[in-house]
Amino acid sequence: MVKMADIYIRGGWVLTLDSNRRIIKKGAVAISDGLIIDVGKREELDPSYKSFSDIVIEAERDIVMPGLVNTHVHLAQGLIRHCADYLPLIKWLKNRVWPLQGNYKPEEALASAKLVVAEMLKTGTTAFLETGLVGRYGPDNIIEFLHESGIRAAVARHVMDLKGYALEENVLHEGLVEPGDTSFKDTLRLYHKYNGLSNRIWIWFGPRTPGAVSLELYRKISETARELNTGITMHLAEVREDVEYTMKSFGKKPVEFAHWLGLTGRNVVLVHVVWVDDEEIMLLSKTGTTVSHNPSSNMKLASGAARISDMLKAGVNVALGTDGGPSNNTYDLMREMKHAALLQPVRTLNAEAIRAEQVVEMATINGARALMIDHLVGSIEKGKRADIIILDYWVPHIHPLVNPISHLAYAASGNDVKHSIIDGKLVVYDRKLLTIDEEKIIEEAEKAAWEVYNRAGICKEPDTVWPIL
Structure with a gap:
């Protein structure tokens, strides 16, 4: 039977991430009205869609997979991605990151957000x-830009x-x-x-780290958040000092402290969560709380x-995040997958x-679950919104392609992405942004960065021991 589709992807490997985690060789995906209408x-599928779709993407030498979900992003840090190398967290914040961000004007924060979104x-x-x-x-202004760009976002507003x-x-x-x-x-x-705008924008609470928020708040x-059925995200147990604070001030370990205040549960994404013990891990699992893992940071x-x-063994929903520019220097979640894959064997010697x-x-369906949108996206299944990316595997570093999952985790980078589809609309095609002006964004960011550094009185020159002539 002839069927119509807005976009028909004739893929090489289709990674569905559905409940059975099917991998379809020589697979195809049909999209109509923003929805995935066929996978197989x-x-x-060719007889129904190949000659009857508005756009046919030939992806026989590509990997087709769900779009990535980045669960920890600082949009305001795109302009300052190189500002604070070689510093531990608290000095990093006090001496560089906070003084720069505390000098932003709205137009500079917007320029930073645009730069980050373009990269993502x-x-x-x-x-x-x-x-x-x-x-x-x-x-x-930032939220309205996010909507115009076509990306899907949960946007937390800091509370302190x-x-x-x-x-x-x-x-x-x-x-x-x-x-x-x-x-x-x-x-x-x-x-x-803004909450629910086009079913792509949601507004969350973003309480600052313990020490900046009272117990009452x-x-x-x-x-x-629970009354409004929205989310909460907060940094927790990132460094040893966080444990010292909750133990000395309240006699509670960080996750116990969060749980005591109602800051655990299905609608909560706790970020970093480095310094925790077995009991805290079980509490995270029991409450359905997500951990956003940011290995590069x-x-x-x-x-x-x-x-x-x-x-993961305890059943905690763990997702991935890049963190911000100064602590990672990139917002490429594909690279983050490799760091996540390598760090655990080093930590455990296993x-x-x-x-x-x-x-x-962690980078797909777990991230969607963290944002409470796994009923919408995170896998390639009939009836879900079409958030799909297509990666070129016909390149030396992903070839020969025997195991696409291994190559994604250990070999691929974001530069391998050819096309991105969000809500059934092409936003990147042949590595070119379609919804925003990349060249203009870079020019605006370059100008804005100099103004922020000058206003904050922080030198923008490279921090290098090598001579610059």
Whole structure:
């Protein structure tokens, strides 16, 4: 029977990530009205769609898979991705990152967000979780740009009423300080204005790290998020100082502290979660709380190696995040898969500590579950929204292709992405952005970065011991 499709993908390997985790050789996918309407073998689907679709993408030498979901992104840090090498977390924040972000103007924060989104779209991310915008960034402009770009996003708005980090008081840069009432009410305003927009934009609560939020405000955030059926994301147990703070101040380990305040559950994404013990891991599993694993950031800042293999064994939903520009230097989630795959064997001295399949799940279906949108995206199945990426495997570093899962985890990078489809619409085709102007974005970011560095009084020259002539 002849059928019509908006887009018909004639793939080489189709990784469905469905409940059976089917891998279809010589597979095909049909898309109509933003939905996946058919998945199967090319020989079975070709008669119905090959000659009767608006767009036919020949992908016989490609890997077709669900779009990647980045569960920890700092949009405001795109402009400052090189600002703080060789520093541990708290010095990194106090001396470089916070002073720069505390000097942003709205147009500069927007330029940063555009730069980050352009990079994510071109490297296979189709949905992401922003960890926390503040008022000085002009969150409305950023959210409206996200909608226009075509990407899918859960956007957290920072909420705070203290100025500390762990046991250090009054360390947050004044340019980032906001009263609790102001930041909380503005999150509600953004929620009522944008939440659910085009079924691609959601507004979450982004409480700052323990030390910057009072117990009363944490509880208020927890209660309100559940009333509104929205999410919460927060950094937790990233460094040893976080454990020292919750133990000394409250007699509770970090995950116990979060649970005590209602900051665990299906709607919560806790970020990093490096310094935890067996009991805390079981609590994460029992409550259905997601952990966003950011291996590059943890390695670069010498924060430690999270117990991801133990969490997966315990049934914790673990997803992947890139973190921000200064702690990673890239927003390429495909690269993050390799770091996640390699870090656990190093941590455990066990080559079987984690499998490539688990890492690919972390970057796709687990990420969708973290954002509470796994009923919409995260796998290639009939009836789901079409968030799909297509990678070129006809390249030396992914060839010969015997096991596409292994190559994704250990060999591929975001530069291998040829096409990206979000909600059934092409946003990247033949490695070119279709919804935003890449050249203009880069030019605006270059100008904005110099202005931020100059205003903050921080040298933008390369931090290198080599002579620059």
